[in-house]
Amino acid sequence: MENHVVIxxxxxxxxxxxxxxxxxxxxxxxxxxxxxxxxQMTAERFRPVCPVENIWVVTxxxxxxxxxxxxxxxxxxxxxxxxxxxxxxPCIAYATWKIQSRCKDANIVVTPSDALVMDVDxxxxxxxxxxxxxxxSDSIVTIGIRPSRPETGYGYICCSSECAGxxxxxxxDTFREKPDVETAKNYLAAGNYLWNAGxxxxxxxxxxxxxxxxxxxxxxxxxxxxxxxGGPMEKAALQRLFPMCEKISIDYAVMEHAxxxxxxxSEFGWSDLxxxxxxxxxxxxxEAGNASVGADIRMYDCRGCVVHTSSLxxxxxxxxxxxIIAEKxxxxxxxxxxxxxxxxxxxx
Amino acid sequence: MENHVVIxxxxxxxxxxxxxxxxxxxxxxxxxxxxxxxxQMTAERFRPVCPVENIWVVTxxxxxxxxxxxxxxxxxxxxxxxxxxxxxxPCIAYATWKIQSRCKDANIVVTPSDALVMDVDxxxxxxxxxxxxxxxSDSIVTIGIRPSRPETGYGYICCSSECAGxxxxxxxDTFREKPDVETAKNYLAAGNYLWNAGxxxxxxxxxxxxxxxxxxxxxxxxxxxxxxxGGPMEKAALQRLFPMCEKISIDYAVMEHAxxxxxxxSEFGWSDLxxxxxxxxxxxxxEAGNASVGADIRMYDCRGCVVHTSSLxxxxxxxxxxxIIAEKxxxxxxxxxxxxxxxxxxxx
Numbered sequence: 001m002e003n004h005v006v007i008x009x010x011x012x013x014x015x016x017x018x019x020x021x022x023x024x025x026x027x028x029x030x031x032x033x034x035x036x037x038x039x040q041m042t043a044e045r046f047r048p049v050c051p052v053e054n055i056w057v058v059t060x061x062x063x064x065x066x067x068x069x070x071x072x073x074x075x076x077x078x079x080x081x082x083x084x085x086x087x088x089x090p091c092i093a094y095a096t097w098k099i100q101s102r103c104k105d106a107n108i109v110v111t112p113s114d115a116l117v118m119d120v121d122x123x124x125x126x127x128x129x130x131x132x133x134x135x136x137s138d139s140i141v142t143i144g145i146r147p148s149r150p151e152t153g154y155g156y157i158c159c160s161s162e163c164a165g166x167x168x169x170x171x172x173d174t175f176r177e178k179p180d181v182e183t184a185k186n187y188l189a190a191g192n193y194l195w196n197a198g199x200x201x202x203x204x205x206x207x208x209x210x211x212x213x214x215x216x217x218x219x220x221x222x223x224x225x226x227x228x229x230g231g232p233m234e235k236a237a238l239q240r241l242f243p244m245c246e247k248i249s250i251d252y253a254v255m256e257h258a259x260x261x262x263x264x265x266s267e268f269g270w271s272d273l274x275x276x277x278x279x280x281x282x283x284x285x286x287e288a289g290n291a292s293v294g295a296d297i298r299m300y301d302c303r304g305c306v307v308h309t310s311s312l313x314x315x316x317x318x319x320x321x322x323x324i325i326a327e328k329x330x331x332x333x334x335x336x337x338x339x340x341x342x343x344x345x346x347x348x
Numbered sequence: 349m350e351n352h353v354v355i356x357x358x359x360x361x362x363x364x365x366x367x368x369x370x371x372x373x374x375x376x377x378x379x380x381x382x383x384x385x386x387x388q389m390t391a392e393r394f395r396p397v398c399p400v401e402n403i404w405v406v407t408x409x410x411x412x413x414x415x416x417x418x419x420x421x422x423x424x425x426x427x428x429x430x431x432x433x434x435x436x437x438p439c440i441a442y443a444t445w446k447i448q449s450r451c452k453d454a455n456i457v458v459t460p461s462d463a464l465v466m467d468v469d470x471x472x473x474x475x476x477x478x479x480x481x482x483x484x485s486d487s488i489v490t491i492g493i494r495p496s497r498p499e500t501g502y503g504y505i506c507c508s509s510e511c512a513g514x515x516x517x518x519x520x521d522t523f524r525e526k527p528d529v530e531t532a533k534n535y536l537a538a539g540n541y542l543w544n545a546g547x548x549x550x551x552x553x554x555x556x557x558x559x560x561x562x563x564x565x566x567x568x569x570x571x572x573x574x575x576x577x578g579g580p581m582e583k584a585a586l587q588r589l590f591p592m593c594e595k596i597s598i599d600y601a602v603m604e605h606a607x608x609x610x611x612x613x614s615e616f617g618w619s620d621l622x623x624x625x626x627x628x629x630x631x632x633x634x635e636a637g638n639a640s641v642g643a644d645i646r647m648y649d650c651r652g653c654v655v656h657t658s659s660l661x662x663x664x665x666x667x668x669x670x671x672i673i674a675e676k677x678x679x680x681x682x683x684x685x686x687x688x689x690x691x692x693x694x695x696x
Contacts, residue, residue, distance in 0.1 A: 018662075298694065301687075313678035314366075316694045318687055323667075325682065330661035334673065334682065339649075339666055346646065346664045 001107040001135040001203060003050035006095040009039055009059040009067065009113035010085055015275060015340070017347045018331035019308045027114040028066050031273065031308065032283050033293030038273065039113040043071050045120055049109070049127060056099065057113070058082060058091045083239045089253035090218055090245035093211050096204055097222040101229045106204040107135045110250075115197065116282050118269025126266045130201035133169055133262070140210070141201040142172065142255065144194030144263035145270045150184035153274055155196040155251070157263050158187075164262055172261040175251060194265050198272070200250070207254070215253045218245050276324045276340045280306040294327075306337065349455040349483040349551060351398035354443040357387055357407040357415065357461035358433055363623060363688070365695045366679035367656045375462040376414050379621065379656065380631050381641030386621070387461040391419050393468055397457070397475060404447065405461070406430060406439045431587045437601035438566055438593035441559050444552055445570040449577045454552040455483045458598075463545065464630050466617025474614045478549035481517055481610070488558070489549040490520065490603065492542030492611035493618045498532035501622055503544040503599070505611050506535075512610055520609040523599065542613055546620070548598070555602070563601045566593050624672045624688045628654040642675075654685065 013026030020026035027039045036044070039057075046055060052073050059067055061081040068079065080094060092110055099106045109127055117123045130141040144157045155177055162171040175196065179187060187193035202210075212219040221241050228237035255261060271278050283291035283306070290302055294309030297317070304322040309315055312327050322337045335343060361374030368374035375387045384392070387405075394403060400421050407415055409429040416427065428442060440458055447454045457475055465471045478489040492505045503525055510519040523544065527535060535541035548555075560567040569589050576585035603609060619630050631639035631654070638650055642657030645665070652670040657663055660675050670685045683691060 018664075300690065300694070309680075311678065312675075312680050315680045316366075317682050318690065318694070319671075319684035320682060327660075327680070330659065332657075332660050332663045332675070332680070334665050334668060336667035342648065342666060346648070346666070 001105050002054060002103050003131055004054045004056065004099050004103070004106045004108045004204075005046045005050055006092065006099075006108060006110045007039065007042055007055065007057045007113045008088060008091055008110065009057050009063065010082055010091065011112075011114065013114070014344050014347065016279075016326070017343055018328045018333050019310075019326045021328065021331075023062075024066065025063070026273070027112075028063070028070060031279055031293070032116075037070055038116070039067070040070055041117075042111060042113050042115070043074070045117060045123060046109070046127075048124060049131070053078070054106075056080060056095050058095050059113075060085060081238075082242060084243040085247075086242065086245045087247045088250040089211070089215055089248045090221075090242065092200075092207065092250050093215075093218050093222045093245075094225070094242065096207050096211070097226050098229065100204050100208065101226060104204075107131050108202055108204055108207065110200045110202075112198050112272070114273060115199075116269075116271045116273050118282075120268075122266070122268040123270075126264050126268065127199075127201065129166070129168065130264055133164065133166070134201050134203050134206070137164070137260075138203070138206045138209075139164070139260040139262050140206060140255070140258050141169070141262050141264060143197045143199040143201070144265050145197050146265050146267050147188055147193065147195050150181055150188045151195065152178055152181050152184050153278075154178060154272070156184075156187050157194040157196050159192045159194065159263060159265065161192075168264050169262050170265060172263050175256055194263060195270070196251075197266075197270055200255075210254045210258050214257050215246065215248065218248075218253070221245050276306050276326075276343075277337055279308075280304070280337070304337070349453050350402060350451050351479055352402040352404065352447050352451070352454045352456045352552075353394045353398055354440065354447075354456060354458045355387065355390055355403065355405045355461045356436060356439055356458065357405050357411065358430055358439060359460075359462065361462070362692050362695065364627075364674070365691055366676045366681050367658075367674045369676065369679075371410075372414065373411070374621070376411070376418060379627055379641070380464075385418055386464070387415070388418055389465075390459060390461050390463070391422070393465060393471060394457070394475075396472060397479070401426070404428060404443050406443050407461075408433060429586075430590060432591040433595075434590065434593045435595045436598040437559070437563055437596045438569075438590065440548075440555065440598050441563075441566050441570045441593075442573070442590065444555050444559070445574050446577065448552050448556065449574060452552075455479050456550055456552055456555065458548040458550075460546050460620070462621060463547075464617075464619045464621050466630075468616075470614070470616040471618075474612050474616065475547075475549065477514070477516065478612055481512065481514070482549050482551050482554070485512070485608075486551070486554045486557075487512070487608040487610050488554060488603070488606050489517070489610050489612060491545045491547040491549070492518075492613050493545050494613050494615050495536055495541065495543050498529055498536045499543065500526055500529050500532050501626070502526060502620065504532075504535050505542040505544050507540045507542060507611060507613065509540075516612050517610050518613060520611050523604055542611060543618070544599075545614075545618055548603075558602045558606050562605050563594065563596065566596075566601070569593050624654050624674075624691075625685055627656075628652070628685070652685070 013020030160171045160173040289304045292307035300318040309327040361368030508519045508521040576582045637652045640655035648666040657675040
């Protein structure tokens with residue numbers, strides 16, 4: 001089976017304004033100041049997993065040029081432009097139908113574009129093991145992360161005690177939505193709960209069948225669009241038909257209903273970088289716990305701040321504890337980290 | 349006697365970085381967001397006091413073009429460029445010698461360029477009274493402000509009970525440097541202490557004589573430069589000789605030694621705007637006590653902040669109490685108001 005990777009890069013990153021803007025969202029930004037954007041790091045992780053011709057990016061039409069610039073060796077025809085945002089199920093369906101139009105016997109990893117992985121070798125080992133499993137099985141693998149704290153920002157996977165021959169590949173009992181802190185503590189104590197990383201591995205036939213079974217309307221739309229694949233009307237068909245898809249996540253559409261779902265409990269230093277707090281946690285910090293990315297940032301009496309500037313020439317900060325200081329293209333945000341959930345509203 | 353006004357505009361405003369920079373300091377900035385810079389408001393105050401041909405500005409050579417732009421109706425020959433900063437005594441001597449070269453019988457007001465006056469009519473009344481007094485007397489008048497709080501940032505004037513015929517014109521007993529807070533409280537309680545506004549009124553002959561008596565070296569330098577006044581070598585002479593002057597304030601050089609010094613205790617809403625705190629005090633504030641100047645500044649849960657931005661397009665502030673947030677040309681400062689004395693050091 002041929003390995004393929006689908007990178008989902010349609011998010012707008014509104015929680016990270018003004019670092020992330022709808023015009024240039026988080027996945028395209030070097031949020032950690034390491035010289036590469038999140039999507040570049042994501043693509044890099046899969047270099048040994050499959051040839052670049054088998055890496056696909058599904059994104060919003062308005063980000064296609066950014067993707068081309070940031071991932072120049074991915075073929076243009078592998079950059080799939082969604083004409084409207086319809087959550088992950090239509091996104092994955094579209095990518096699946098496209099891959100199948102080129103390769104009937106594909107084995108697929110689907111991943112967000114904006115998560116962080118510290119131990120890339122271990123990540124590749126886990127992904128490879130999952131691909132080996134799905135190449136010989138019609139099961140689904142969802143990558144699970146061993147929780148290190150009672151995090152309330154992630155969904156959880158509840159594992160059963162059953163495994164698929166390989167003791168690392170464990171049957172999923174059920175999925176749990178983001179819990180409150182008490183529930184999260186119970187999950188941590190129970191020991192058989194994992195964070196849901198939103199990374200899925202399956203073969204093309206399996207996910208096609210699951211989509212046909214659980215969201216037949218979306219599958220029909222894809223069948224219709226597929227009649228135009230490779231022809232002069234492809235873009236017009238996509239434009240006309242894709243927006244007819246229901247807005248639904250792959251979790252609701254498929255994962256919660258599929259019968260044969262497995263997970264590999266993993267530890268490779270993962271974060272979805274879903275908040276400024278998690279960005280601070282994962283970035284390099286000075287002795288006072290400040291994480292800063294940007295030119296000439298000087299801090300006096302500051303603790304636990306996360307600073308991200310792009311156009312400012314010089315920044316002097318004094319007497320700030322646990323604040324976000326973010327600037328991009330003339331927009332500035334200063335906000336307490338504990339109030340970061342308010343950021344979405346500030347930019348209305 | 350002809351009235352003349354000398355506006356001293358050589359300061360670099362380092363306490364207000366980055367709003368004020370050595371390239372474009374505070375006196376040239378619309379710090380209150382009222383549409384006019386401090387020097388423009390200062391010049392405006394004297395319109396009814398004397399014709400524009402009698403308004404002089406002494407500034408650093410590098411600010412001459414800014415002065416010409418901001419005060420276009422002041423004759424170029426009235427803009428005196430100091431080739432080096434030598435504090436206020438040489439500045440005032442230079443202006444005095446220049447005025448005398450044009451008008452032997454001048455009556456002069458000397459004022460900083462960056463102070464704030466709320467009640468301009470009352471200010472003009474006081475200045476006019478002082479000018480009337482010095483047109484008929486070889487005394488010096490220094491404008492005194494009735495203190496409203498035990499301010500430690502100003503020098504004080506201690507008044508005697510003696511007056512000069514007019515009960516408003518009171519003999520100065522002695523000058524006091526910036527006090528500690530206990531002393532300032534005692535001054536306030538005593539009732540005969542005034543803030544020293546650094547605004548002086550005298551006739552040209554008087555200040556010339558005082559300078560000749562107390563700082564004869566500076567007077568000699570001015571005599572030498574004056575031989576070139578109006579000729580092709582004026583600039584070269586100034587360039588060569590002015591830097592020979594001792595760096596000394598008019599307070600130390602003259603005021604503390606002069607025998608006949610009077611003051612007019614005044615209340616016209618004065619501030620030297622010498623700190624971000626005083627800027628906050630004098631600016632328009634929202635219900636939460638925030639003073640802000642700049643485009644599209646939104647504040648959530650902020651109290652007592654002073655915000656001054658120039659190039660930022662949009663600013664969102666959350667959860668800040670008593671902070672300075674200042675930005676100009678790509679430099680950003682965030683600093684606790686209580687720590688504003690540190691700002692001078694941040695920009696080193």
